Amino acid sequence: MPLTSMFEDMSKQLIERKEQGRLIAQANGLVKRNDETSYTVSSQSGNGSYDVVSTEFGWNCSCPDSTYRGIKCKHIHAVELSFT
Secondary structure: OOHHHHHHHHHHHHHHHHHHHHHHHHOOOOEEEOOOOEEEEEOOOOOOEEEEEEEOOEEEEOOHHHHHHOOOOHHHHHHHHHOO
8 A cells, every 4th residue: 555545544544533522422321420530421322331540641541542543533532522
């Protein structure tokens, strides 16, 4: 795969994660604040939830996307967007 195609795919995936995060943030009751640094975000599929925690290094989420890829997942986007 050419390098430009790879970057385009990565960019699309990041945009999709942010959009999914926006939808989660807008849905009533999917983002719950536990305390000053901890949130629980319900899965869009309805099968469980994920812990999103603010640390001195940024946000961490317990979902596989964040855990294994080390990226900003839709759950982190949802928590950030729920502030606005």
